Amino acid sequence: MKNVLFVASECTPFIKTGGLADVIGSLPQALIKHEKMEVRVILPLYDEIPSKWRDQMTYQTSFHVPLGWRNQEASLYTLEHNNVFYYFISNDYYFTRKGVYGYYDDGERFVFFSRAVMEALQHLDFTPEILHAHDWQAGMAVALAKIIQPIPNLQTVFTIHNIKYQGLMPHDMFDEFFSLPREHFAGFEWNGMLNCMKSGLFHADKITTVSPTYAEEIKDPYYSEGLHPILLERSDDVLGVLNGIDTDDYNPLKDSYIEVNYRHSRIKKKENKVLLQEKLGLAIDPEKPLFIMITRLVEQKGLHLLQCILEELLHQEDIQIAILGTGDQEFEGYLSHIAYHYPDKFALRLMFDEGLARQMYASADFFLMPSQFEPCGLAQLISLQYKTVPIVRETGGLKDTITPFNKETSKGNGFSFSNYNAHDLLNVIRYALSVYYDNDNWNQLSKNINKSQFSWKESAHEYVSVYRALSEVKV
Numbered sequence: 001m002k003n004v005l006f007v008a009s010e011c012t013p014f015i016k017t018g019g020l021a022d023v024i025g026s027l028p029q030a031l032i033k034h035e036k037m038e039v040r041v042i043l044p045l046y047d048e049i050p051s052k053w054r055d056q057m058t059y060q061t062s063f064h065v066p067l068g069w070r071n072q073e074a075s076l077y078t079l080e081h082n083n084v085f086y087y088f089i090s091n092d093y094y095f096t097r098k099g100v101y102g103y104y105d106d107g108e109r110f111v112f113f114s115r116a117v118m119e120a121l122q123h124l125d126f127t128p129e130i131l132h133a134h135d136w137q138a139g140m141a142v143a144l145a146k147i148i149q150p151i152p153n154l155q156t157v158f159t160i161h162n163i164k165y166q167g168l169m170p171h172d173m174f175d176e177f178f179s180l181p182r183e184h185f186a187g188f189e190w191n192g193m194l195n196c197m198k199s200g201l202f203h204a205d206k207i208t209t210v211s212p213t214y215a216e217e218i219k220d221p222y223y224s225e226g227l228h229p230i231l232l233e234r235s236d237d238v239l240g241v242l243n244g245i246d247t248d249d250y251n252p253l254k255d256s257y258i259e260v261n262y263r264h265s266r267i268k269k270k271e272n273k274v275l276l277q278e279k280l281g282l283a284i285d286p287e288k289p290l291f292i293m294i295t296r297l298v299e300q301k302g303l304h305l306l307q308c309i310l311e312e313l314l315h316q317e318d319i320q321i322a323i324l325g326t327g328d329q330e331f332e333g334y335l336s337h338i339a340y341h342y343p344d345k346f347a348l349r350l351m352f353d354e355g356l357a358r359q360m361y362a363s364a365d366f367f368l369m370p371s372q373f374e375p376c377g378l379a380q381l382i383s384l385q386y387k388t389v390p391i392v393r394e395t396g397g398l399k400d401t402i403t404p405f406n407k408e409t410s411k412g413n414g415f416s417f418s419n420y421n422a423h424d425l426l427n428v429i430r431y432a433l434s435v436y437y438d439n440d441n442w443n444q445l446s447k448n449i450n451k452s453q454f455s456w457k458e459s460a461h462e463y464v465s466v467y468r469a470l471s472e473v474k475v
C-alpha cells in the first residue's frame, strides 16, 4: 500500500477560489483507482465551507500547535466523500473569517496550518509515506516535515500551481513562528523575505508543476517571479505533469446544468446558444459566432490584450462575446463600460455561477484564453469537452494541450498565437472566424476536437511513478 497525504488550501466541492481546488478535488479520485494507492487530503476548516458539508463532518480530536511563543488550539474533523477521506483543521482565530484569502496575516494563517498538519500527523488513523503539498499555502508543511520529522522517512512532493503567489513575510517572522536553529534560516529565506513557496522548493524531495512547458518556463526569469535560481539548481528534481479534468463531471451529455444535452451535435449546441442569448440579453441568432471567457479578471488571464482590441473587434466583426467572472476593479469597470455600449453584442456577468458557466461552455463557439502565463489552465480542457474551440496564447499548459488548426494539414484542436501582443490575438480571432465560415474546415476542426480529451488517466499514472520512485530511494 502506498499512503499519500495531500496538503492544500482549497478543494472542490468544499471550497474553491481557482483551478487548484479542481485539481485537489479530482486527482485523489483518479489516484485511488490505482492498485494499492491510498490518498487522503488535509485542508483548513474555513467558516466559508457550506454547512451542508460541515454537518457531515465527524469531530476527531483537539491538540496544541506551537507557533513560536504562541500556543494555538486546533481541532481535527473528518469526512468521507466519493471514497476519499478528508481531514479538516479548525481554529477559530485563523479560519473563522469571511472568504478564503486576502487577510494581512495570510502568511501566518498558512504557517499555522502547515504547523498544525505536523501535529495532526500524530493523531491520524493513517500513516502517510508521502506528503504531497500544493502551492505556497502548503510550502511550510514540506519544510517542517523534513526538519521536525513527525514521521520517520516521510518523503515529500511539492507541486507549483502558480509561482506568482509565494506567501511572503518579513524575515524576522522565522524566529516568531519557529523555534528552529538558525542554520535552517537559509532554507526559508529568499531575497530578504520569509518565503513559503521557496521553503517548499528548497526542502521537497521532488518538485512538480502542472504542465511540461511551465516546468521549463519557470527556469526563466520572465516567468519565474524571481525563483529561477532555485529551480535551476534543483532542475533534476523538477517535473511537469499535465493536469486533467473529471470527464464524468464535465460531460455535455449528462450535465444537469444545461438545457439541451448533447454529445457532438453542433445543432444542439446552437439550441443552447439561443437560450443563453435570451438569458444574457444578446441579439438572438443561432448562427452568430459566440466567444466566451470564464475567468478571474486579472492581468494573468490576458485582459490587457483584450482591452486593446475589444472595441475594434466589436465594431468590425459580426460576433458576440460573453464574459463571466470577477476580479480587479480596472477590468470590471472597463468591461462594464463596454457592456453598456454594446448590449446586443457583448454580455458581462460579474460573479461566479457554476450553472451559468456550464451553459456558456455548452453554447459558445469559441473560448478565449490569451493568458500572459498559464501554469496549466483547466478552462481550455473543459471547452474541448463541450466542443467549444479554444483560442489560446502558446504558454504553459495551453501550449501543451492546444495545437493550432492548420488548413493544409487538417490537424489541430484550436487556435493559438505566440507573442503577448494584442493584434496577434486579433489576427488569430479573424483566422478562427474564417474557419468558422468554411464548412469543410469547421467540420474537420470539430472532428479533431471530438477526439481530444484530457482526463486524469495518464497524469495520475505519472504521479504514481513519482511516488514509487521516491519510496524506492528510501529503501
Ligand code: GLC
Residues within 6 Å of the ligand: 018, 019, 020, 023, 161, 162, 210, 243, 374, 375, 376, 377, 378
Ligand atoms: C492555478 C493556475 C492554473 C492551473 C491551476 C491548477 O490556478 O493558474 O493554470 O490550471 O492552478 O493547477
